[in-house]
Amino acid sequence: MGYSYDFFVAALTCPHCGVVSKENYTTKMQTSIRDEDTDGVYMGVGFPLVLNLPEMEELNYIPILPVVEGETIRIGHSWVCVSCMWARRWAVVEVAENVIQKIEDIDIKKELIKLNYVHFDIVDELHAVLGISYDDLMDSDISALSKKLYSTES
Amino acid sequence: MRKNVANLSNEEVDWLHRIMTNAQAGRPLSSADKARLDLMKEYVTRSPGSRLSHPYNQPHSLPREPLNAHSEVIDTNIRYGRNKVDDYAADSTARVPSDHDRHLADYHDQMAGRDVRLTDVSVGELGGAHNAVPHKGLSITVERSSEEYQRVKRVLERYRVGKNKGAADREIVGDVFFAATNPSGLIPRFHTDDQDIVRGLLRINGIKPTGPVLTQPFDVTINGKTIHVVPID
Numbered sequence: 001m002g003y004s005y006d007f008f009v010a011a012l013t014c015p016h017c018g019v020v021s022k023e024n025y026t027t028k029m030q031t032s033i034r035d036e037d038t039d040g041v042y043m044g045v046g047f048p049l050v051l052n053l054p055e056m057e058e059l060n061y062i063p064i065l066p067v068v069e070g071e072t073i074r075i076g077h078s079w080v081c082v083s084c085m086w087a088r089r090w091a092v093v094e095v096a097e098n099v100i101q102k103i104e105d106i107d108i109k110k111e112l113i114k115l116n117y118v119h120f121d122i123v124d125e126l127h128a129v130l131g132i133s134y135d136d137l138m139d140s141d142i143s144a145l146s147k148k149l150y151s152t153e154s
Numbered sequence: 155m156r157k158n159v160a161n162l163s164n165e166e167v168d169w170l171h172r173i174m175t176n177a178q179a180g181r182p183l184s185s186a187d188k189a190r191l192d193l194m195k196e197y198v199t200r201s202p203g204s205r206l207s208h209p210y211n212q213p214h215s216l217p218r219e220p221l222n223a224h225s226e227v228i229d230t231n232i233r234y235g236r237n238k239v240d241d242y243a244a245d246s247t248a249r250v251p252s253d254h255d256r257h258l259a260d261y262h263d264q265m266a267g268r269d270v271r272l273t274d275v276s277v278g279e280l281g282g283a284h285n286a287v288p289h290k291g292l293s294i295t296v297e298r299s300s301e302e303y304q305r306v307k308r309v310l311e312r313y314r315v316g317k318n319k320g321a322a323d324r325e326i327v328g329d330v331f332f333a334a335t336n337p338s339g340l341i342p343r344f345h346t347d348d349q350d351i352v353r354g355l356l357r358i359n360g361i362k363p364t365g366p367v368l369t370q371p372f373d374v375t376i377n378g379k380t381i382h383v384v385p386i387d
């Protein structure tokens with residue numbers, strides 16, 4: 001049995017301090033998206049990744065846009081700048097033909113509505129922007145709130 | 155009845171295939187299918203060999219003693235990093251350790267001289283006590299099936315501590331909350347680098363888990379039980 005997570009890795013540029021991240025664990029992009037197969041593996045562009053779509057919510061990914069068969073699947077995931085630890089950053093992980101095609105920094109306010117899934121960490125945006133307590137958020141429809149929050153930003 | 159490696163019958167596999175196909179097509183589960191799925195999840199959760207299994211049902215040989223003032227409970231991943239590095243040192247055909255493995259191994263080694271402890275679930279996840287020595291286990295003050303323990307677990311589940319599917323993670327954290335201590339009243343210290351655990355526990359405190367708070371130790375209290383969490387940077 002291995003680690004309880006893997007990592008998405010990419011060289012991500014912090015829009016606040018300009019430092020480019022290492023392609024390793026330091027961005028804290030831990031993910032359980034491979035479920036029982038996790039082993040602390042670094043998953044960057046080119047990594048083969050078969051998504052278990054019916055399990056995505058169980059694996060902490062909130063559905064936003066329906067997946068269209070044959071089209072690229074876009075997943076939002078939070079990351080941390082190791083240099084300035086500045087707030088919460090978001091990246092998009094694009095998967096097509098069971099391979100990671102792209103990982104890059106995004107403005108979640110503009111891009112969320114274009115994602116198929118977003119990590120459960122989106123509750124922190126809802127907490128900060130909407131002022132909803134975490135206790136209330138745990139009973140809320142996170143998907144609906146997320147779509148409502150950023151639907152007019154793009 | 156003949157079972158496969160997942161310990162499911164052919165009929166159960168066929169049924170699972172059918173409901174997964176339906177789910178992929180966006181068709182909702184019937185109430186009968188949902189009830190059966192819940193039962194199956196419970197069964198799989200308790201099946202040996204599954205990450206979701208309950209290793210505390212499998213006895214291990216590590217000594218169990220109340221935590222003391224020098225005790226540090228560590229998450230499975232920390233010891234796992236040490237073992238990864240050791241495996242490669244002993245066998246160069248093993249997976250080359252990543253900088254993450256080495257980071258956790260170094261963290262593990264910084265605790266030399268402390269009384270390092272692992273929960274029963276962690277010992278199970280490591281593959282047994284031989285992969286956890288020289289550390290000790292810990293004893294808990296209530297039955298895991300008790301209402302008191304289950305109430306804490308429900309809070310952890312509600313806040314998705316250790317991810318939505320993280321039954322094993324919640325057993326680890328649950329055991330720390332109910333660890334026996336000497337003297338009694340000592341607040342157990344728990345070290346982890348698992349972001350789903352750290353962030354979930356911070357949210358229970360009403361704290362937004364971003365920026366420097368992700369690396370700062372904090373206390374969290376559930377139903378009157380408190381633990382001290384040490385996130386690994």
